[in-house]
Amino acid sequence: MLGQIDITNRQAEIADLVQKTGFASVEDLAERFEVTTQTIRRDVNGLCELGILRRTHGGVEPPASAGNIHYSTRQILNLGQKKQIADTVAGHVENGQSVAFSIGTTPEIVMQALLGHEGLCIFTNNLNVAFTASANPSFQVTIAGGRLRHGDRDIVGHNAQDFFTHYKVDIGIFGVAGVDEDGTLLDFHEAEVAARQSILANCRRSYLVLDHSKFGRTAHVRGGHVRDVSCIFTDRAVPASIADVLKGADTEVITTSDRELA
Template sequence: MALNIRQMEILDLARATGRVGVEDLAGRFEVTLQTIRRDLGELADQGMLDRVHGGAVMRSGVSNIGYEERRRMNDEAKAAIARACAAQIPDNCSIVINLGTTTEAVARELLSHRNLTVITNNMNVANILVANESCEIMVAGGALRRSDGGLVGDLTTEFMAQFKPDYAIIGTSALDADGDLLDFDMAEVRVSRAIAGLARKTYLVTDVSKLERSAPIRIISIGDLDSVFVDKPLLSSLMQRCVEWGTRVIVAG
């Protein structure tokens, strides 16, 4: 079924922000809530969106959203999360940073830090931090994923295993309600697990929209982390589990 103009604009908004709300859309297009619900239902039926309470999100499942779309999604939230995380990173330390648009936002916030050693499998992170002349950058070997500048594979994992950094800053493609970090690419997951297992402290940076997405491969649990940096509070049940696990949750703002 062909999309009407309003549905195409709704899809563009969802791609740009990751989520659209029924009430906001009704006000934007000056139509009834019922009309918007019908539009979202038709987009969901065609596999373009996933319905969630109060709106819809970009469809997830066995394949990730494209890098450029992910980079534009929730950019203000990512910037706030990145500032909160960078504020916890001292000068004169070593950091490993993995793939993700939120970890790239953290790299931008580290440009004013001094005497950092940064190990990364993210070419975008390396290109950002090259502007910080006091930062030593070590880039992993491996297979280059042209879609997002990521380096993955056995060579990458072996490279990471040589280090014991002070901090690991990792991202995730999705976050399950029980606290599991999820991703789509097994090769990337192996690297993320290695990174998290090596560092003295491991930080997750993610916006809470990841709770509305799913991915098929488990990375680790939030319980394995030292801190989680988010833009909004997690589900109350998950916040309680973080207290039980001893994982600190820092809400940027």
């Protein structure tokens, strides 16, 4: 399937750990996962070949980056939490509804969770979402036209922004690069924000999907606010600052822990 990376669960955990800590030695990883150093070297060599990690003396570290993390890395970071979020979102989408999807890894995983539905009408500028949706013959899939961004496999710019204005969908599903302490939604590119805001303006209900790592994460382009969305789907309780911002708002917060307790 387009966009998916063939790695093991252990490799995904290694990538997640190194991204969070900034460095891990081969010996420490071998001890943590209770395997040989030769096994760990094979794991990290594969991750380095994919550009997800890079070798350094005695271990591995995240690749140098001057902005957003590469899509291939984002696909596997916090993967378990993203899948839980996706399963929860799928329970809030009905058969036959129209759904607009933005770019990003979490919306892509939500689309995967929706493949058991019937008769959805999908509108997206995310080619990973489009190809995933095409696996269900009962879905109608409409995509934006324009120039393709190779790394993220998406369409942004005026074409994508205008694309979403032609439809009024039941649900808009989108992620963000980060959420500031005051609730401002953040991304790395103006065109990404414009497309996301176009989805927000042309849906009846809006679902912001993001794992806990996005709260407090910095990015430099402002675009919208948490109070603008109908529902936030995340894996943990939102930070106290966000909870305060949402007091009195119509925005609902649904966490995967709520789903597990239900």
